[in-house]
Amino acid sequence: ISVICDEVDVIADEVASFSEKFTHVITSGGIGPTHDDMTFEGVAKAFGLKTEFHPELVQRITDWFHTTDMASPEMKMAKIPQTATLRFGIDPKTHKRSMYPLVSIRNVYMFPGIPNLLEKAFTMLGDIFQNPDVKFHTDTIYIDRDEASIASIITEVATRFKEHDVVIGSYPDLVSSYYQVKITIESTNPNRVQEVHKEMVEKMPEGSVVAFDIDPLKSAVQAVYSFMESPNTDDSYIQSVQDAIKTIQAALEKYPLTDICIGFNGGKDCTALLHLFYAVVKKKYPNFEGKLQALYIRSRCRFPEVEKFVQISRDKYNLDMIHYDGRIKECLEAMTTDRPNIKAVIMGTRATDPFSGGYIIFP
Numbered sequence: 001i002s003v004i005c006d007e008v009d010v011i012a013d014e015v016a017s018f019s020e021k022f023t024h025v026i027t028s029g030g031i032g033p034t035h036d037d038m039t040f041e042g043v044a045k046a047f048g049l050k051t052e053f054h055p056e057l058v059q060r061i062t063d064w065f066h067t068t069d070m071a072s073p074e075m076k077m078a079k080i081p082q083t084a085t086l087r088f089g090i091d092p093k094t095h096k097r098s099m100y101p102l103v104s105i106r107n108v109y110m111f112p113g114i115p116n117l118l119e120k121a122f123t124m125l126g127d128i129f130q131n132p133d134v135k136f137h138t139d140t141i142y143i144d145r146d147e148a149s150i151a152s153i154i155t156e157v158a159t160r161f162k163e164h165d166v167v168i169g170s171y172p173d174l175v176s177s178y179y180q181v182k183i184t185i186e187s188t189n190p191n192r193v194q195e196v197h198k199e200m201v202e203k204m205p206e207g208s209v210v211a212f213d214i215d216p217l218k219s220a221v222q223a224v225y226s227f228m229e230s231p232n233t234d235d236s237y238i239q240s241v242q243d244a245i246k247t248i249q250a251a252l253e254k255y256p257l258t259d260i261c262i263g264f265n266g267g268k269d270c271t272a273l274l275h276l277f278y279a280v281v282k283k284k285y286p287n288f289e290g291k292l293q294a295l296y297i298r299s300r301c302r303f304p305e306v307e308k309f310v311q312i313s314r315d316k317y318n319l320d321m322i323h324y325d326g327r328i329k330e331c332l333e334a335m336t337t338d339r340p341n342i343k344a345v346i347m348g349t350r351a352t353d354p355f356s357g358g359y360i361i362f363p
Helices: 008-021 039-046 055-065 074-078 115-129 147-160 190-203 220-228 236-254 268-284 304-317 328-338
Strands: 025-028 051-053 079-081 085-087 102-105 108-111 137-143 166-172 181-187 260-263 292-298 319-325 344-346
Touching: 008 025, 008 039, 008 108, 039 051, 039 079, 039 102, 039 108, 051 055, 055 074, 074 079, 079 102, 102 115, 108 115, 137 190, 147 166, 147 181, 147 190, 166 190, 181 190, 220 236, 220 268, 236 268, 236 344, 260 268, 268 292, 268 304, 292 304, 292 328, 304 319, 319 328
Parallel strands: 025 108, 260 292, 260 344, 292 319
Antiparallel strands: 051 079, 085 102, 102 108, 137 181, 166 181
16 A cells, blocks of 8 residues: 555555556555646556547536536546546445546546445445456455454354365444454355354354344345244244234235335434334335435434434435424424325334224224
8 A cells, every 4th residue: 555645656656566466556645636646647658648528528517517618627637648538437335327427547547535425335346356257256254352352252163164265354343233253254265164153153153143134124024024924823922013014005905105204303213114114115015216215303402312323323224304394283284284195204213102902004
């Protein structure tokens, strides 16, 4: 890793040196519209080339920024090294082609510097750096114990499989509410991964292995509907979840998505209901990619942590948030005026809450 200043000659010298030493060279930053964005020019100079306007990038800049001024700051992003290649990635979530391509020349790949854009680009274009003849298999184990207490177990298993093309990593997590250590297993041999996983789990303290789902939205339909298939109908918890799913299913039969919204204020009850609602919608409309309407009635005493959680949930579940401040009844009346298309609101509450024991689902 080399950290260098924004000077064309410095960039050119470092890129030329790295290009000769390494299989792939990745640059980050310096490809924007400002005066100190010099990566394209520096990389071009590294190979004795000049920069020129790429017609496809010119068209994209014109469409995005509504300018045809070739001297504009925006158009600077369309001026790249001669003979450079444009590489468009595919978003794994939307399956759509990236809006802006990765620019590369020879073995040098010029990525953006803004962290979230850099991460997104790596996700979409990571296959560039993969050997098609080599496939790595991975697995993860989550442990609810401190790393020091299980270090000897991890070391023992890692030592035993050291000569068998297996890499084991241990990563403590100081903020997770679900686990304290994440153990990763990686190998080109899938059978070895399974073998290590089995042995590691068996050696861990009883009750320490956590069934943690790193992407609960991706597995929402399968996980939620496993409750519907559960034979344990005597369990009151399972029965409650089954009843909730049936109620949401009935609501979606009665109302289209344009006419229904979910009540959500970041509380435990409505968060659980939001996840159930999301799963049932995805089950009924697997190709639906639009926003789910959500009613957020804000409390007079707001907590920053709750507001942040609501925003995170909004982005994860792709919610169209309808905000109101005040009492529930008045806010619902206001929504009927502002959003006359909404005919039903799904709200969650506990049967033990005041006046909640005798609710009728569809009065």
